[in-house]
Amino acid sequence: MKLVYFAWVRERVGKTDEDVEVPEGIGTVADLVRWLKGRGEEYEYAFENEGIVRAAIDHVHVKPGASIAGAREIAFFPPMTGG
Amino acid sequence: MKLVYFAWVRERVGKTDEDVEVPEGIGTVADLVRWLKGRGEEYEYAFENEGIVRAAIDHVHVKPGASIAGAREIAFFPPMTGG
Amino acid sequence: MAHTIRIQAEPFDVAAETANLTAERADIGAIVAFTGLCRDEGGRLVALELEHYPGMAEAEIDRITEQAEKRWPLLGLTVIHRFGRISPGEEIVLVLAASAHRTAAFEAASFMMDYLKTQAPFWKREHLKDGTVGAWVEAKEADDRAMERWA
């Protein structure tokens, strides 16, 4: 599964993207965030306020409770400021 | 006092403008319309539905009850359809 | 605030008018440009003819513009209204509203159009495809209602 990061989430994680092997039992976006936070302080920092970071699965916005089953690319980013 | 007419009010009256000597006792726009209607059937036709024709005194929209005292130019026209 | 009001027979150039508004400044964040065009009404029309009341048209648009400037923090406002014979596909009216943020620009442009439609002394008449001169366009109640929402 590919993870991609944008804006200050990218800066805090310290990479633009990575391929991860997600262990069994990680069913939702929220589960994935919890698992990532256990991987190092850069993730802890990026997701320190979980309510702020947004997620998208395969280019579609999702809520923390969304299932990640079958996802090819999951993105994490701050609230958008385009326009 | 100069009277000017626009759009179908102009067509019905049959002229674009005219100078009139308004008799004593004609105090408001509504009085003026009543007086004009007595001047001929072209005015009768133009003002047959008094509620529709709009008026302006010296380039400012006014209601039928507005005083015409001191007016230089009074305009009559249909509801506007610009824009 | 500087504003531009023009009543003219000639076409206008939206890009040039926009450039005039934004030249030499970097405080504008939002520009809303409304362009009103002549429709052919399903092929029925060959032209619209716009009559106006010279002198009052400028004065009335100036008053509407002043109201908009009081209501919204505008950084630029341009109104150009054409008169005379206008063919389908051609522009009739332009409103450009500039502000730091989008809400003021959207609202001011929409307000200007609602007021122009119902308060500016212009009248449209149809010229039909069969060569005859058609009816004067009737004022729409929907336009009066649109204006009332700003009261």
Add this chain to the structure above:
Amino acid sequence: MAHTIRIQAEPFDVAAETANLTAERADIGAIVAFTGLCRDEGGRLVALELEHYPGMAEAEIDRITEQAEKRWPLLGLTVIHRFGRISPGEEIVLVLAASAHRTAAFEAASFMMDYLKTQAPFWKREHLKDGTVGAWVEAKEADDRAMERWA
């Protein structure tokens, strides 16, 4: 309805985009063009840098566009959003909405902007006059509220 969506680093030409929308047709009565510009924030900024999520940006704007097309009787809709480094006074975003009548064009353009601001995956960061890279621009609650009025 034909719509145009482009994500690009290059500037855009509002007049050319408008001409594309209106070419060869006479059923459009109203065009609303919204242009979003980079402000210098009182001289504090030398640029905004826009990061985006390639692929998702196009997909999300396409979804927003489809919603607008279902909601309003549009005759044309164009969205161009730039990314990269943009200087004060330069354009960031363009929304063009065309319809037979003005209300649909105004509402659709306003809706598109509210959704672009809050849903399209773009992020702005400030480049300051003193040569340093400033903060990421924070999302505004007012933008979320603006979007909610369309719910």
